[in-house]
Amino acid sequence: MTRSLCFTVDVDRDVNIPLPGTLEAGSVDRGMGTAPRYSSSAEGLKILTDLLDEMGVNATYFVEGRTLLNIGGGMLAGREVGIHGMDHEDFTGIFPPGEKERIINESCENLEDMLGIRPVCSRMPYMKIPPDVPEILKRAGIKYDSSEYQPLNERMIPYSLSGLTEIPVPRGIDAGGKKIFGYLWPMHEGKRKPSDYAYMASKMEEGIFVLATHAWHMTERIEGGVMSEDSISANSENLRKTIEHFIDLGYETETIPQASHRFARTS
Secondary structure, three states, X not given: OOEEEEEEEEEOOXXXXXXXXXXXXXXXXXXXXXXXXXXXXXXXXXXXXXXXXXXXXXXXXXXXXXXXXHHOOXXXXXXXXXXXXXXXXXXXXXXXXXXXXXXXXXXXHHHHHHHOOOOOXXXXXXXXXXXXXXXXXXHOOOOEEOOOEEEOOOXXXXXXXOOEEEOOEEEEEOOOOOEEEOEOHHHHOOOOOHHHHHHHHHXXXXXXXXXXXXXXXXXXXXXXXXXXXXXXXXXXXXXXHHHHHHHXXXXXXXXXXXXXXXXXXXX
């Protein structure tokens, strides 16, 4: 069996929410309004990069442009970094002519200015990629995308999405017959255990398993707000256990481009 784990991190504004009447997202109101916040994302990214480096895990980071401008690029230097919109825009919404392309180009240029690399990967905010966006991404130099969900099966091989190489996030059924996705937010919210994701991992025999999280979710919950130090430690340990389950099953940790290159030869 040849199996790759692509661990991915959405680096975006804290607990992002769409705001009526604007393309830009806000943050959940914790008593100071819905203006974007970035402190949990910055703290969570530090925890994640330290943990992943310690474990020797190659990850892919999908970074929202405004968040990058606010928290800086130091923690992301030398890593595989892709775009995640400029202000966590919902690209399925109504945009002025040419605005989607302007935002995607700005996201790429912002990342290149901050980190000195031209991105080749993307994940659209809210995991929504409308039919007109792949062509815009290709014109901006994007080659790989991970903005779709697909049913988990024995073979999870990249496929073409209007010329982009699409590496989807899996969705499946847990041991109890309930729906489960390759996003870790339910675990961060105390609603899932590492073993639930290990069960998913055991069902794939070949291909790429994309596991995803948010940087801010390492230190803040949607329900309950900013975590205590003990909760942050327990949350980090759950993430460690989850990744260890994959490694114990023989998964190799790779970035999105690394895994795509490998499985393109066998697809």
